Amino acid sequence: MPASWNVEALKAQAVAARTYVAMQGNKVIDDTINFQVYAGYAWHANSTRAVNETSGQTLMHNGRYISAVYSSSNGGRTESNANVWGGTSLSYLPIKDDPYDSIDAWNFTINKTQIDTSNLNLLTPESWWSQTRERDTTIPNNIKTWLYNNGYSNTEIKIVSIPTMNFSNQVTSGGRVRNGDITVHFFVRSLATKDFVRNTDGTIRLHTVEFKNTTAQRIRAMIGINLIRSYLVDSVRETNTSIVVNGRGWGHGVGMSQWGAKGMADRGFKVAEILQFYYPGTTLTPVIQYAAHPVSNVQEQVTPLQITNERVEYDAKNDQIIIRYSLNQDAPVTITVRDSANKVVTTLIRDVTRKAGDLAQFWTVTSVPNGTYSYTIEAKNSSGVSANVQHTLAKATQQTVQPVVTEPVPEQVSQPKEQPATSEPVVQPKEQPVASQPVAQPAPPKVTTPPATTVQPKSATPSVAAVGTRVTGKVSVNVANIRKSATTSSTIVGKAKRNQNVNIVGRTGEFYQVQAGSVRGFIHVNLLTINQRLSNKNHIAVVINGRVANVQGNALVRNNTLYVPIKGVADNFKMSYQWNKKTNRITVRDKRSNGIMDVNNRNATVNGKKVKLTQAPQIINSRVYASLRTVNETTKAKTHWDSKARIVWITR
Template identity: 95%
Template sequence: MKKVTSILLILLLAFSSFPIQNFHASAQTTQQPNVSVKLVNYLGNVHELTINFTGNYVLNNNIQIENGKTYRLRNEGGSLVLMEGTTRIHTFNEFSFVPSIYNEEHRIRINNRPYLGTIRFVAEGSFVRPINTIPVEDYLKGVVPSEMPASWNVEALKAQAVAARTYVAMQGNKVIDDTINFQVYAGYAWHANSTRAVNETTGQTLMHNGRYISAVYSSSNGGKTESNANVWGGTSLSYLPIKDDPYDSIDAWNFTINKTQIDTSNLNLSTPETWWSQTRERDTTIPNNIKTWLYNNGYSNTEIKIVSIPTMKFSDQLTSGGRVRNGDITVHFFVRSLATKDFVRNTDGTIRLHTVEFKNTSAQRIRAMIGINLIRSYLVDSVRETNTSIVVNGRGWGHGVGMSQWGAKGMADRGFKVAEILQFYFPGTTLTPVIQYAAHPVSNVQEQVTPLQITNERVEYDAKNDQIIIRYSLNQDAPVTITVRDSANKVVTTLIRDVTRKAGDLAQFWTVTSVPNGTYSYTIEAKNSSGQTVSANVQHILAKATQQTVQPVVTEPAPEQVSQPKEQPATSEPIAQPKEQPVASQPVAQPAPPKVTTPPATVQAKPKTPSVAAVGTRVTGKVNVNVANIRKSASTSSTIVGKAKRNQNVNILGRTGEFYQVQAGSVRGFIHVNLLTINQKLSNKDHITVVINGRVANMQGNALVRNNTLYVPLKGVADNFKMSYQWNKKTNRITIKDKRSNAIMDVNNRNATVNGKKVKITHAPQTINSRVYASLRTVNETTQAKTHWDSKARIVWITR
């Protein structure tokens, strides 16, 4: 998860492994639940580790471990061996250490990191894996300072504690670990301020309609929250709305990609062995990230050099929360076999240039390739391309759904309390009372082990891409092996072997271009933390067409659908994305044949595009519910200042987030967009309409989208605001001013002067079609106007 000074990372929650008594039951019985956490984040995968004891412990129910003892624990062929110095003390399949008394004076240090509670050590393949079981409130004391700086305002830390506790309660009995894939847990690394936040909210959770909410959060939403449905699919939850966040710190980011990574003009492509080891890519981070992605998606057991990244862009199709959905990326690279050290060559002996090209692919895939710490969120402001480079600018860090951690800090620093912070980010929810738990007896600090299960296994054939897709679900992380056998039970291929897969819905791809038709058996094997194997078998008849022809591509491919794990909010933030690229049946995948575009045989007349409302039209809306509340501000928790009845017409002045600003008689306020139906046709697929102060505006040019950013003619904005506008074409300086604002800007320059103060605007003005265009954010920054871009309806709302 994104950190502040290496503390906040991309913050995605999906954790818990409680003995499944819920918090309501705990409130009645005052018995605190436990949580069991697999320790991975700080330990990694090790064959041997050091453990040290403070206080007395009991090993496997009957062996006394004295205070101050230090041991080594190592994995020998699947058995665990406890050693004191060079002496072998005990050998077991697993070790369980329980403190004689549960308190802070009893601690186990694992490679010098302290933990409270019970620690069970198991063999995980050839590694040693500890599992820590601890009361949930003490667990949260190790989580909150790992997810949010402990020095922050205690009210923000309380909000973090409640969100983390709520998500734990909602997830039920699931296996978790201590990484960003669930929630970062640092063991007994407590801080006084964050511990106070946990103690002062003990047992408190957020509820909606009698159920725990999905209390997701991320580091920064960039100034606007996102809907859960836009990120993970499914139904939009009312307590996770899209709205502007004035408290978030924005957290702008950018990076540059050099299109050419290796200049091949001076290289002899017939003798790559003479220059391979000395040749490096121009950039470091992005090529390495792309290589890692390629190694996991069809190019395992190879060495790769990235030659160029000529294309990386996002489409204009945005979510209702303003995030990018799809885009294009192209990568050219050379390949060398790790096993044979041979280069993949063309028929003439020169080294082959491989190409991976995705058009209209998911933004998640592009982010996974470029790097989640570079594309920090899907709130991308611009992608600017030159002959030699690609520059990407964006805002936020993480998925943007639910609570912004930086926003919570901003609210706390302005005096808001925990209940107000949570109500802002999770409107309509109820904060439950504090619970007073009884002291936790030692006998209850025990782990409940959930059996590993493989479910929903099935096999499909994708004729378009000539691939077999093996789909299945895991209820916990586990190493997976997938083997394919023919009708004679002979192994055809092993697609993956002991590759750790995350819990959720998964898919494995197998390219079958050279595989004959027939009946095949697919065996999916997964190992639990004790090394025991569970398996599932599926038979499938492969029946490809006997003759394959290449069909010309006439239209753009449909947007790619990305399957998200159903029970895990991910991605951002650093959620492991499904492996959508097929695993090649050969060590090195071959480049796909070029696409051929063929014009249609006949040209049909286009249907007439419906006309839109004329310039000057007053925009009105009709109430579509029995009674619509008119609120003082754009929030469901804001004061109600009036009401409008069904079929009543109101004037729509503008839009703020998910609310229209309206005038209903003498009452002015805000009505939620779902409660009004606009009476006029304001736009169509070929036209973007700008509405300024409630009327269709004459912009003296068309609004347009460039690099996923909406731009409007600046003179049109100034004229509608009755501001003076001057553009010196020789110096490219623009001045717009009236009694309220005075802004001086230069074309293609982010430095500006607004009301006498030097500022850096988000987007530089641009000249397009002999006019000066400004982004909506720049309009806001220079004129103090409120702006909103409804990409779905293709309407721009500006009010001042």
């Protein structure tokens, strides 16, 4: 549990951990996952205070120490010990709703087909084996690890497909899944002889592992405990090509929720109230004062933990976001994704120990809508560090490396294997009851966000640049590279010096499209400052081909989607625009593009081909509005919505 949390939550953790240790009696408690991984102490005033102020306190029931188990998050509902580990249900570990838990929603997507074998010569697998990769990364790797430990040791495996993965409707009284089905098809090659397992006709054999009505524990072990984070599964949605799983919580959900304890403490509850909520009917023993022990003043030299080279890529081929970063030492890492409203979308990993070096975390975004997402990378030791990187997901175009401030050189790194969380109590608790060392609280990650510019309120809203104004920007660093395309790996076609003004034509991802003299290219947004005030709190600016545009109406945000009047955009592009108000059909065309669409209908025709629009056109204030995605789909214009600056960029 992070030492920066409310001290009342830390006290509850100290009492629960102390009680769990006391219940073990004469057992020798080690520092492995048999009990609770312990990686050494790091003094912190908050955790020390929590330990001292609960000195000797434990939880009792009928004169005995209780089984004071706990998990990271119960997803909003606790579970019974009997449902998880069998045996008799304990009255102080009941099933009930938890309004204080952080919920910790999670989801993942499985592509059913991992390797398309239709174009592979199955008689000569040696010709394609080394170049062929699965479409997903994490899940196939987890399944391979499971297979290696269950009958396929000393082999090399390629996962061909995962056609089945679901859970039955039979759940525990706490709402957790019990059973399910999973099917995996795969190829096998011997590591010793390099021979392939073949059929009698010489083709490579397709192996199958299929479990019907097997335990949810087995399915979780195969898919990965950092993906199926709990058995509180809300839905499993299946299409012809993929399986999408949504759930809540992290860990078994029995006893105290660490995030729930934080929620209660933040609402003003004291340690006794927190413990009584999670372990009802128990007795908290009095504080015991022990003789003080001297503490050494020896200062240990500690190398600061650092996160560097953080950046985000979009892999359009596999529909995955790749978060890349580097660590200078081993550390537990948490990566959280938030949307433009700063709402947590998912936690990709929590307190998973990563080795020092260049690392990558993969997020399949098949079912994730386009938008701007921020990624917080937290690594923890005695001091804790964090890094934030923002990225705009636009699936129609391949987004590449998005630097945070400077332009780091992308490195080719492979995704590290997923590992179970192995640090102090803040980590995902194991499926076994665990104990911790309450004295040795790790210092929390200090989550930071990019600094925001504070504008002092004035008596009147600041005026904005007039329609027709050419948008320019001033270089804010000594030298800014002008690149051929919107990626830090593309060719440098020119340079701009500090305070040099350039014309800004448009925006692609985290790059401005610019013209500096005769040089056209892209400069990262963090290296330029726009000279004009384009927007204010009451006005969204629309910039078309580098000039402030009149689109015959205001740009509007509805359901987190930006809409613009389609006629105004068409007029700026000198396109023909027709709206048949009887049929509500809109036609926008010129020599380059011909788009035909209907109001409130996603079906459209573009250049003679039938397409499905991302959003249907709408009538707002007697005008036809289209989302930026629809503008892109029907006019082939490049679009970008900068929600922070309230600027719409459109180029064609």
